[in-house]
Amino acid sequence: MPNKRPITSEDLFKIANVSDPQIAPCSNKFVFVKTTIDEDQEYRSHLYFQRFDEPTSIQWTFGKVRDHSPRLSPDGKQLAFVSNRSGKSQIWVMSTEGGEPQQLTSNKNGASDPIWSPCGSQLLYKTSLNLDENETVLDQVEKKEDKKKSQPLVINRLKYKSDATGFSNESYQQLALIHVETKEVTELTSGKYNYEPSSWSPCGKFIALSTNRAEDADYQIISDVYLLNAETKELTLLTDQNGVYTNPTWSPDGKNIACFGNEREFLGATINQIYIIDVNSKEKRCITETWDVHITDAAISDMRSGHPNQGPVWAKDGNTIYFSASENGNTSLYSIGKDLEITPIFAEEGHVFGYTFDEDRQFAIIGLSDASNPGDLYKIVIGEKKKTRLTHVNEKFLSTVHLSIPEAITAKASDGWEVHGWVMKPHNFEEGKQYPMILEIHGGPHAMYANSFFHELQLLAAQGYVVLYTNPRGSHGYGQKFVNACRGDYGGKDYEDLMTAVDYVLEHFDYIDENRLGVTGGSYGGFMTNWIVGHTNRFKAAATLRSISNWTSFYGVSDIGYFFTKWEIGTCFQEDPEKLWYHSPLRYVNNIETPLLILHGENDYRCPIEQAEQLYIALKHQKKDTMFVRFPESNHELSRSGPPHLRIERLNHLVNWFNEKL
Numbered sequence: 124m125p126n127k128r129p130i131t132s133e134d135l136f137k138i139a140n141v142s143d144p145q146i147a148p149c150s151n152k153f154v155f156v157k158t159t160i161d162e163d164q165e166y167r168s169h170l171y172f173q174r175f176d177e178p179t180s181i182q183w184t185f186g187k188v189r190d191h192s193p194r195l196s197p198d199g200k201q202l203a204f205v206s207n208r209s210g211k212s213q214i215w216v217m218s219t220e221g222g223e224p225q226q227l228t229s230n231k232n233g234a235s236d237p238i239w240s241p242c243g244s245q246l247l248y249k250t251s252l253n254l255d256e257n258e259t260v261l262d263q264v265e266k267k268e269d270k271k272k273s274q275p276l277v278i279n280r281l282k283y284k285s286d287a288t289g290f291s292n293e294s295y296q297q298l299a300l301i302h303v304e305t306k307e308v309t310e311l312t313s314g315k316y317n318y319e320p321s322s323w324s325p326c327g328k329f330i331a332l333s334t335n336r337a338e339d340a341d342y343q344i345i346s347d348v349y350l351l352n353a354e355t356k357e358l359t360l361l362t363d364q365n366g367v368y369t370n371p372t373w374s375p376d377g378k379n380i381a382c383f384g385n386e387r388e389f390l391g392a393t394i395n396q397i398y399i400i401d402v403n404s405k406e407k408r409c410i411t412e413t414w415d416v417h418i419t420d421a422a423i424s425d426m427r428s429g430h431p432n433q434g435p436v437w438a439k440d441g442n443t444i445y446f447s448a449s450e451n452g453n454t455s456l457y458s459i460g461k462d463l464e465i466t467p468i469f470a471e472e473g474h475v476f477g478y479t480f481d482e483d484r485q486f487a488i489i490g491l492s493d494a495s496n497p498g499d500l501y502k503i504v505i506g507e508k509k510k511t512r513l514t515h516v517n518e519k520f521l522s523t524v525h526l527s528i529p530e531a532i533t534a535k536a537s538d539g540w541e542v543h544g545w546v547m548k549p550h551n552f553e554e555g556k557q558y559p560m561i562l563e564i565h566g567g568p569h570a571m572y573a574n575s576f577f578h579e580l581q582l583l584a585a586q587g588y589v590v591l592y593t594n595p596r597g598s599h600g601y602g603q604k605f606v607n608a609c610r611g612d613y614g615g616k617d618y619e620d621l622m623t624a625v626d627y628v629l630e631h632f633d634y635i636d637e638n639r640l641g642v643t644g645g646s647y648g649g650f651m652t653n654w655i656v657g658h659t660n661r662f663k664a665a666a667t668l669r670s671i672s673n674w675t676s677f678y679g680v681s682d683i684g685y686f687f688t689k690w691e692i693g694t695c696f697q698e699d700p701e702k703l704w705y706h707s708p709l710r711y712v713n714n715i716e717t718p719l720l721i722l723h724g725e726n727d728y729r730c731p732i733e734q735a736e737q738l739y740i741a742l743k744h745q746k747k748d749t750m751f752v753r754f755p756e757s758n759h760e761l762s763r764s765g766p767p768h769l770r771i772e773r774l775n776h777l778v779n780w781f782n783e784k785l
Contacts, residue, residue, distance in 0.1 A: 129585035370434030544593025564644030657711030664784030724757030
């Protein structure tokens with residue numbers, strides 16, 4: 124280990140990410156996406172293919188582009204994918220025998236999410252359309268238009284902006300079909316609804332999708348499963364407009380649909396379940412209701428954001444369903460049979476961030492990360508408790524840097540609840556020495572720190588800090604009661620859980636200097652950082668990232684504020700502004716003595732920058748020790764998928780602040 128160097132901020136440019144593996148039908152090869160940051164400090168994604176019996180992959184697409192979402196045709200002879208190589212993201216097709224990709228769509232607003240029809244002659248896809256536009260008109264080569272003068276944005280919707288897509292008033296996600304040979308386009312949906320395509324029926328006549336078509340869709344945070352007749356365009360509702368149901372997939376016999384979802388019993392803190400819907404009777408039943416585990420991936424990392432979920436995968440005989448779930452800091456792969464028995468398929472320590480199965484469901488490829496690896500692809504044979512590594516995309520980089528391997532801890536709160544977390548030792552750790560410690564707090568709050576690679580945590584350890592990160596109540600991974608426990612109590616028992624974890628490590632690890640403690644976190648973690656420094660002076664330095672400081676204003680400025688505030692705090696501005704103010708860190712700003720760094724993205728619509736502005740002015744006006752850094756062209760995802768050079772700037776400001784203060 125002495126010959127390995129500490130990890131740096133700039134190492135972000137050296138780390139490659141793999142994602143979205145797809146197994147070719149009737150062959151021994153697979154396709155996947157590899158994303159890197161190039162010499163221009165821009166993200167580049169390309170498609171690679173590899174044979175199962177060969178140790179190396181072959182790059183299939185090239186250029187200063189982002190190619191992603193590979194989907195193989197049913198006969199395995201063609202590959203559809205999404206690329207921005209012609210400007211906006213469009214769907215392209217290429218032969219799996221080689222040759223140049225051919226552009227398939229030329230839509231004004233781009234195209235995404237290609238799904239092959241069972242016969243392989245058409246592709247279902249998604250595109251954004253204004254109400255006065257239609258897909259047949261847009262399937263033309265775009266003409267350059269004269270630059271128009273700016274115009275006011277006229278807003279008449281409640282849900283008029285999104286942290287992911289910005290402002291949108293009359294634009295909606297619609298579905299269309301394109302014939303691969305003729306490029307003829309058929310518009311399937313229209314109107315004031317956003318559609319998410321999922322899967323074709325085995326007969327090729329119907330499409331399962333999810334959407335919110337409630338009369339007051341802006342006011343109802345729901346998602347229903349529908350059947351769309353690809354010939355008549357008729358929509359049939361399968362769920363009850365009272366829950367959130369996504370990723371519907373067909374059983375092999377076409378009689379049932381499986382989906383993820385919940386009935387919102389605990390609003391945004393409700394754990395996901397698996398439901399089976401009888402297509403003919405529309406009868407819906409939950410098959411995982413006795414398992415107190417969150418279905419799907421709740422793990423967070425700064426190495427990946429928004430990776431695709433394949434949904435429930437049916438076995439070929441229709442008797443088993445495969446899925447991922449999050450438990451105790453791990454995301455693993457499971458199956459559930461007709462007897463409703465849940466069996467781990469792959470449940471080692473780590474983060475399964477993707478999965479795909481072969482046609483016969485004999486084996487799967489999983490994307491797997493752990494604390495010492497940003498992620499690789501592995502083959503697992505169903506029923507065998509072993510994995511075969513397929514890729515080594517960061518082998519060279521990992522051979523040169525020292526990584527801190529976390530040690531799991533469990534602290535017990537005053538009411539007996541257990542708080543799970545991890546401690547990382549600093550680079551060049553020496554017995555007998557004491558080191559400063561930084562407490563990291565995750566966002567969500569309904570998410571989960573996991574046994575996954577986290578560059579920021581490794582960077583702080585490389586700088587000489589002990590790093591403590593935990594899953595306080597409100598986190599996923601520990602059952603429904605636990606994830607719901609912070610709602611209406613922000614700054615209560617969740618705050619106590621964090622302080623309990625700090626007390627625990629100070630008692631059990633004598634190498635931590637209790638006089639040099641730091642705290643940081645983003646989003647909910649930023650809220651909690653603000654709350655902590657307003658309620659205790661035990662931390663010598665703090666950094667709040669994309670934070671919430673004032674629930675009263677958050678209600679009206681956040682893209683989710685009008686419902687999230689009620690969900691999480693228990694009330695809204697019109698009902699009980701005093702309760703919102705009670706849970707607002709800004710209320711306690713006069714108590715803050717801890718030096719506080721404030722980092723925030725200019726284009727953050729989830730936690731808008733005015734949250735940071737209010738906090739900064741309230742501190743600076745009192746001549747408190749604070750600094751405010753604003754990041755242009757950056758939304759709420761700055762730390763995970765923001766402009767690479769600004770991600771580096773963000774990390775350097777974070778490190779420099781703690782180095783100066785601790």
